[in-house]
Amino acid sequence: MKSSKIICSESPLDKPNEKTYYENNLKIVEGFSNEDLKIIEKIKNKEFESRQIFELKLKSEETAKQSEIKELISYPLIKKNLTYNLPHQQEGALKILRDLDGRALLADEVGLGKTITAGMVLKECIVRGFVRRALILTPPSLVNQWKEELKTKFELDFTEINKESEWEKTEFAIASIDKVKNFNPQTNEFKHGQAHQIYWDIIIIDEAHKLKDKNTYRWKFVDKLQKKRLLLLTATPFQNDLIELYNLLSLLRRGHLGTISEFRSNFLVDGNERQPLNPRELKRKLSEVMIRRRRDEAKGVKYMKRIPRIQSVEMTPSEKRAYEQVVDLLLVHYLDFNGVPINTVLAAHSILPKITSSSKSSIEFLENLINNPKYHTSTVEIAQEILQDFKELTIDSKLSKLIDLMNEIMARDKSKKVLIYTKHPATLEYISNTLKKQNFNVTEFKGGLTPAEKTKRIQDFKDKTQIMVSTETGSEGLNLQFCSIIINYDLPWNPMSVEQRIGRLDRIGQKSDIYVYNLATKGTMEEHVVDLIINKMCCIGLIMGELPIILFNMGLDSSGATGANKFEEKLMHAFIDSKNNLSRFAIEVDKVENEINKGIKDYEKTKKYTSELLDT
């Protein structure tokens, strides 16, 4: 047996006097605690305690004694942080621990809360003292969401691994699988090979269908991890053919479906990798390592519709002029101190959203530019002129539209709660002040609030105010199921951020359909972006959690060259290439839309294929 350095295992012995021996391959580690010697010393020093405490202690050992896993003893700890009780999640966690020895493919349909089920397994193992080192590998865009869920629902702190040196010291690690799978062909080693030196008590891999090809570094990286328990989470364990399923199960239990030749001859119809020869037998084999539940089987899960509403904003001629000037400044006259054009993609990424957000944030941008010595004098002069134009604006059409919309909503039902999102703190203040002047009760929610302040403001919104204006920063992890109307005052160009905004409302426990209002200024690129992200992506009837999978499958959820999300970068490039010509921009957006449609179609096909085999 090849020896391998093991940094830590789940052995419950704390630096004990231990010995390891083998009986017919069975490894036995037996040890005594170092604490024993301290007790002997106490006796020698005549330090005696009450015998009654010892007797109480014996009773406590008896009552705390855990028997075989029949129920989740950690559930009461989790339950208080969940706003719902879905029996299938507990049942799944129990089955994984009790019947599958903690190695399983959790293939529930999207929307049943695979993350929660996996979290329950993890928490139970920790409470029972089975797990000291845990690793979670997720798609890049879901790292933060996982961290947040583990923190808020399971009270577990996971540390994100960015550098190789961080592995050894991190007991509860989370990492983007795309980041850690990097292989260096020169040294013939994985960049994060340190992860392979650790003995993990549990590993959870989200969206594991990406491990379909055993010739990829991603698959090889996972295969080399030493692990006692392994959970693979995916709703679609195979996409194109059954060999993918074979590869996935090879990670869980090598040889479970035989060698690849045996698998082909036992389970595939004459070389057709999509058609199972013996589906009943294949399902039986799968049931030994897999849990799969359909949404229609799960009790207590109700899915609400997302109803998109685009509110077109017509700019006044002066607003339109100011807007075009500022875009022109950005695309043509954005020069550094030496007169060299500043990287347009980066500029577009950081500045465009501000300009489209509100006149207030445009003014803020221009003022910062004017006061910053790093810009060329000609750029500053143009900015000064535009700033003057902005300051002379007497009407803010977008804000007027928001007030009209709010009046309309309140006229329909005064008791409705409305969540307004903006990307920028300056816009938040601007909106909030204006709404207050219009006699609306408003709660502000932004980054930098203490946990106590956050709780208070949520409670205020729930009990007292009609409106909460929020930025994304700081609003991670919020459960606002009591609210069913969201207004995107401005829209991030990253659909994942939009999903997260809507996700604050669209959660298990939401009782009404969700209205997603979006303000889009006519004659600007915002009109096209809103239509694409809202009408063609976020509100097309997908279940919460499906869009991230589609983007992950398409490779669009990781960072691009500028550090921005790849999807966002695509739109930025489209905008720059169109040189503010809206018709050209619209054509580019159509191309992105076609690409997304193909991704959605592929995903639907995969779902259907998976369901045909697993659910019939």
Add this chain to the structure above:
Amino acid sequence: MKNENTSKKFLLEFFKDSDIEDKEGVLTINNASEDFEKFIGKKSPYKFVFDIYTHNKINNSDLIMQGSYFLLAIRDYLENKGQTSLVKIQAIPSKSVLSKLKGERKFYEFSFITTYQYLNDKKQSLNKFFIKDEKILDIDVSKFKTHKGNKEDIKDFDPSEDYQIAKKKLHEKVSAEIKPIKSVLKKKLERELTRIKDHYAKQIKEKDDEVDSCVNKIKLLQSKLRHTSYERDRNIIMRLIRESHERLKMLKKRSYKERLKVEEEFHIKDEVEKHALSIKNTLINITAYYF
């Protein structure tokens, strides 16, 4: 119900110095000791319930069941408490017992908790040994009249040697206790190892067969070549021989046997680790008895 009674009785005893209210299935502890509140990180009152139905009804209640979190926390709170005690025996019940207590006027009771952990299971056992002058005492102390001892009554205490005997005895007991666990684990492990070994043996055989078939194909083609005189056919056969040689070279170059062996060892090791049995022996108390 049995679980409820045991746990409830224990909680009543543990919180006996606090205000306790027992109403409609909810045991409320009103003023737990500050020390305990600090340890557990939660201020009293604590509302203990003993079934999930009541738990769902009562806000902020703690569900108590065998091995539940709160009971684990109490156990941890008591972990370093009650480790040593001194007991004076008032009267020896019979002459036969007295004959066992010859020599020094004191003996020790060693109490160990042994935790067995394997797969997703954890079992515990409590073992007590009475030892006097490095010898095991077969004695039932519950028959003695005892009270709290006075440390000035005995000059010195040194249980070190007797502790070694207790450890040895414990090891023997543990060895007997783990027999059924070992048997289950060995069976399970054997099944997994057979799966892995079979899988890799078959894989190697499939690769070997592939090599053999390649070699045979080359031989056959070479024989054909010897009996073929048409230039065009010879060219085709020679190309096929070349291709088969390349295939053979590729198969051998990747040293599949070594690679598969390494993989097999990795998975065997993984299963061995997964099925490992960990035994933790903890001395939880030494009681010195004297008479």
